[in-house]
Amino acid sequence: MNGAESLVHTLLGAGVDTCFANPGTSEMHFVAALDRIPGMRCVLGLQENVVTGMADGYFRMAGKPAATLLHCGPGLANGLANLHNARRARSAIVNCVGDQATYHRPLDAQLTADTEGFARAVSGWTRTVARADEVGRDAATAVQAAMTSPGQIATLILPSDTCWDEAPGGPAAALPVPARPQADPHAVRHAAKVLRERSNVLILLGGLALTEEAQALAWRIGHATGASILAEMSNAKVARGRGRMQLERVPYPADLAIEALKPFTTIILVNSKAPVGFFAYPNKPSRHHREDADIVLLTRYEADPIQALTALADELGAGPAAIPDPGPRPDPARGKPTPEGLAQTLAALMPENTVIADESVSFGRGFYKFTHNAPAHDWVHITGGAIGCGIPLATGAAIGAPGRRVINLQADGSGMYTLQALWTQARERLPITTIVISNRKYQILLGEYQGVGANPGRTALDMMDLGNPNLDWVKLANGMGVEAARTGTLEGVADLMQQSFASETPFLIEMEV
Amino acid sequence: MNGAESLVHTLLGAGVDTCFANPGTSEMHFVAALDRIPGMRCVLGLQENVVTGMADGYFRMAGKPAATLLHCGPGLANGLANLHNARRARSAIVNCVGDQATYHRPLDAQLTADTEGFARAVSGWTRTVARADEVGRDAATAVQAAMTSPGQIATLILPSDTCWDEAPGGPAAALPVPARPQADPHAVRHAAKVLRERSNVLILLGGLALTEEAQALAWRIGHATGASILAEMSNAKVARGRGRMQLERVPYPADLAIEALKPFTTIILVNSKAPVGFFAYPNKPSRHHREDADIVLLTRYEADPIQALTALADELGAGPAAIPDPGPRPDPARGKPTPEGLAQTLAALMPENTVIADESVSFGRGFYKFTHNAPAHDWVHITGGAIGCGIPLATGAAIGAPGRRVINLQADGSGMYTLQALWTQARERLPITTIVISNRKYQILLGEYQGVGANPGRTALDMMDLGNPNLDWVKLANGMGVEAARTGTLEGVADLMQQSFASETPFLIEMEV
Known part of the structure; x- marks a missing residue:
């Protein structure tokens, strides 16, 4: 058995059975091992930011890490922006990077780069394997590191000779993953005291505390104490729709956030x-x-919010409290596309258990308000602000949540960053409906520019303009094997959505606004 | 005057008048300054690896640096792979990265990342501006660093408050750029001695020694001494065609390289x-x-090869020697596309003074042999092995070499990395002919896989296969406003080339092989 085979066996033994890949020469032994050893689903992405974004989306839905397979420092570099987003989402990823052979590295060949340097900035754990017989141990440690709560990126750099050399020790057994920390009892008692004694208290939920179960506990506590509840602005995954809280987020614009938090x-x-x-x-x-404001910590990111919120509810004697009904499901909206109209149409038409991958940027800031009355669904956000997350995230989510509809709400400028992911959607025949919000500009920047206190001139407008020439998303999607259509009305969007939901293959709707 | 205005004035004062950009919120004051201050040509790229690849191509042709404008750590991260290539090309780039305000950085907002860490691995010079009044000085130093021979990436990180705060000192004057080092006279004498006394000597040209003038000097020396002459495998720019040496490169495949160097x-x-x-x-x-082999250093990368080779020729008493005629220009080739046939067709049809941007990867390894008899032209290569270089490089080259035809020989798998650059070609109406070599696979990897000693199975083939679904480059190009056509014959390629050369706007030929 060589090092590459030891790697694949170790990953499979630890439950990592999906690999998002864009391999190169230095990874050929890894590819050969994947060929010989059954059990790993390999998904090709045509650029590495697609690969890493898919791994992020996969974790957010599957709740377990995928492996990646990237090619040397520059291949890793191409995937860093979505690793940045994944880091902010606290997603677990076993990020495997092939690299120059240990003895070849000092020769500084063309592709040689600071692979570890690139990795460290986005990884919670980074290791370069020293020799083939340590691949198993290092891979098992990487999986353990990735899965340690709340989840992190574990980057395993594999010089090519550690893959092709013999590894007589073979694969390593999976290592135990530490349990999520429990809440500090003092913190629970202090929070309970605060909730009993004070008014104008906000419970701010993030990360692991945005599941249906955590929301139900928070709702009980809020109901018993009068405290308000909000979610953070950017969240890895929020359980939403009927049966869940009508939870709002801290707004993005500074003025609105300050206003929302003022009480x-x-x-x-x-x-x-x-x-x-x-x-x-x-x-x-x-x-x-x-x-x-007095900032009171109940739980850190890695802690178990269910245990903490249960303890807090018990401490408060907060009894069961029914989540209010959000009202009837709306009809689809009509007329020219507006944020409210698109959200209403989504609420009207999305299938039960849909996953929404939201990179709608400025257009989508108000979507929550109009989708509380949708069927139960999960909403995943761009978490790190690095645009180019949406299409890969949707692709990975579809692989991590088989059988569920994925709807990608996609700003056009951000979508252009990683449009290559559409090809993977076609190849893997994934049930993804992409709605491109085609305003043909970096709309968010026009808003931000006005904050600078000037009206944009020719140069500035050109730098925010995606027209001249217009992008044709129907042709772009078709060019990658994805069916697509364009519409300028919400009726059109509704018709195309329904058409897409009836099919198990990807479909792109270019919505002109 | 604020820091951003000081920056733009300083850059313009130092001769940096072209800016490749993909700005974000933290760069709005820079954009506003570009709006107010005339003189900077701003070129938008739809993803940062397009931006940095354009800056590389621009320098290779213009011989002076452009500025970039990137958005925070993740925006820089997206552009790292082509900065890696630019570093290997030893291209000068003033790489400007906007970032979080100095006082905001400690709060670790979503987009906050290790911007300096990302930058250092590809930059010869990196600095984060501390305050607005130092922007001018730091920008002038960045330009000086970038232009210091042979050329390097100077990354200037600009926290947003250093752009919006007042900079009463205003812009800084351009700093003197150190002259290229002269050759060590001992090295010249030693090389002359070696050339006089030994046989089986190879003169290996790289970097600055691949100009027409340097080649003519090397040819004189080779002619007088019997030494052979080769170029390195990956070169930033090689002067080629009629009037230049029939220079070959060290081959890429290990066995062929070893064979070529054995004498x-x-x-x-x-x-x-x-x-x-x-x-x-x-x-x-x-x-x-x-x-x-005895390795004898005449000049390091940064030295002046003209001075060194002139001194060496003088030391040897090597008189003038005419560069041999490469023979008549061929007719275009016919039939199914082959590497030889495409190269012959290029030699037959390329206009005088064409720039060839070559990311043809495995298909193009033998192009040199069949294009010596083409008109004089420049050939630019992917230098760092990070694929996704070709389309941006061609785009930047066209901006850096106005009035010249650019032909991009583009492998399909690599082209998919940065296809967004086609949009910039359309927007800027650049005379670029892109020839996509559409073999619908990562052909190079199939060869490399065989080196592993196995026939690829289903999993391996899937990881190297760009079919299923086929990419349609005509639709992809049209979707970004670039005219395109597909052909499966060399006659078709020749017809489309001629059609493209008659137009000043970009055109893409999908050549099915």
């Missing part, structure tokens, strides 16, 4: 952090809560 | 390094020259 003199953090601006702006505060 | 017991390095394998392979040497 709260106490903020209890449940797997979240105190809200800060996405960016700084001249003469605006970077922290969006009140200066005098 | 040479002495290798004189002129702005080059001793040849090593692109990758290591089991049981093959990493160095491709003879073990007993």
Whole structure:
């Protein structure tokens, strides 16, 4: 058995059975091992940011890590932006990077780069394998590191000779994953005291505390104490729709966030952090809560929010509380596309248990309000602000959640970053409906530019303009084997959505706004 | 004047008048400054690897650096692979990266990343501006660093507050660029002695030594001494065609490289390094020259090869020697596309002074042999092995060499990495003819896989296969506003080439092989 075979056996033994890949020469022994050893589903992406974004989407739905297979430092570099997003989502990924042979590296051949340097900035754990017989041990440690709560990127760099050399020790057994930390009893009692004694308390949910079960516990606590509940702005996955809380997020624009948080003199953090601006702006505060707010930590990101919220509800004697009915499901909207109209149409038509992959950027900021009355669904966000996340995320989510409809709400400018993922959707025949919000500009930047206090001139407008020439998303999708159609009305969107939902293959709707 | 205005004035004052950009929120003050201050040509790319690849291509033709404008750590990360290629080409780039405000960075907002960490691995010079009043000085130093021979990437990271704060000191004047080092007289004398006394000497040209003038000097020396002359395998720019040497490169495949270098017991390095394998392979040497070869350094990368080769020719008393005529220009080839046939057709039809941007990967390894009899032209290569270089490189080259035809020989798998650059070609109306070699597979990997000693099975074939579904490059190009057509014959390629050469706008030929 060589090192590559030891790697594949170790990964499979630890339950990692999906590999998102764009291999190169230095990974040929890994590919040969995948060929010989059954059990690993290999999914090809045509650029590495597609590969890493798919691995992120996969984890968010499957709840277990996939492996990646990337080619040397530059291949890793191409995938860093979506690894950044995955890091912010706290997704577990076993990020395998092939590299120059150990003895070849000092010769500084063309593709030689600072692979470890690139990896460290996005990884919770990074290791370069030293020799073939250690591949098994290092791979098992990588899986353990990736799965350690809340989830992280574990980058395993494999010089090519560690893959082709003999590994007589063979694969390593899976290592135990530490349990999620329990809440500090003092923190639970303090939070209970605060909730009993104070008004104007906000419970801020993030990360693991956005499941249906955690929301139900938070709702009980809010109902018993009068505390308000919000989610963080960017979340890996939020359980939403009928049966779940009508949870809103801290708004993105600084002024709106400050306004939304102004009432709260106490903020209890449940797997979240105190809200800060996405960016700084001249003469605006970077922290969006009140200066005098008391920040109370219930649980850190890695802790078990179910245990903590259960303990808190018990401490408070908070009894069961029914989640309010969101009202009847709406009819699809009509007329020219608007954010509210698109959200209403989604609520009207999305199948039960849909996954929404949301990279709608500025267009989609208000979607939550109009989709509480949709069937139960999961909503996944761009978490790190690195655009180019949506199409790969949707692709990986579809692989991680077989049998569920995935709807990708996709801004056009961001979509162009990783449009290659559409090809993988076609190849894997995934039930994904992509709705491209085609406004033919970087709309968010026009808003931001106005914050600079000037009207944009020719140069500035050109830098935010995706027209001249217009992108034709129907041709782009067709060019990668994905069926597509264009519409300028919400009736058209509704018709195309229904057509897409009736099919198990991917479909793209270019919605002109 | 604010920091951003100081930046733009400083860049313009130092002769940097072209900016390849994909800005974000933190760069809005830079964009506003570009709006207010005339003189900078701004070119938008729809993904950052397009932006950095264009900056590389621009420098290779214009011989002076462009600025980039990238958005935070993840935006830089997206552009790293082509910065890696640019680093290997030793291209000068003033790589400007906007980032979180200095006081906002500690709050670890979503987009906050290790921007400096990403930058250092590809940059010869990296600095994060500390405050607005230092932007001018730091920008002038960045330009100086970028332009210091042979050329390097200078990354200037600009926290947003350093752009919007007042910079009362204003812009900084351009700093002097150090002259290229002259050759060590001892090295010249030693090389002359070697050339006089030994046979089986190879003069290996790289980097700055591949201009027409340097080749003519090398030819004189070779003619006088019987030494052979080769170019390195991957080169930033090679002057080729009628009037230039019939120069060949060190081959890419290890066996062929070893065979080509076997005769040479002495290798004189002129702005080059001793040849090593692109990758290591089991049981093959990493160095491709003879073990007993004597490696003699004439000039390092940064030195002036014209001065050195002139001194060497003088020391040898090597008189003028006419470059041999390459024979008549061929007719276009006919029949099914082959590498030889495509090269012959190029030689037959390319306009005088064409720029060839070559990312043809395995298909194009033998192009040189069949294009010596083409009109004078420049050939630019993928230098760092990070695929996804070709389309952006061609785009930047067209901007850096106005009035010249650019032909991009483009492998399909590599082309998919950065196809977004086609949109910039359409927008800027650039005279670029892209020839996509559509074999619908990662052909190079099939060859490499066989080196592993096995026939690929289903999993392996799937990981190297770009069919299922087939990519339709005509639709992809049309979707970004570029005219395109498909052909399966060399006659078709010739017809479409001629049609394209008659137009000043971009055109893509999908050549099915």
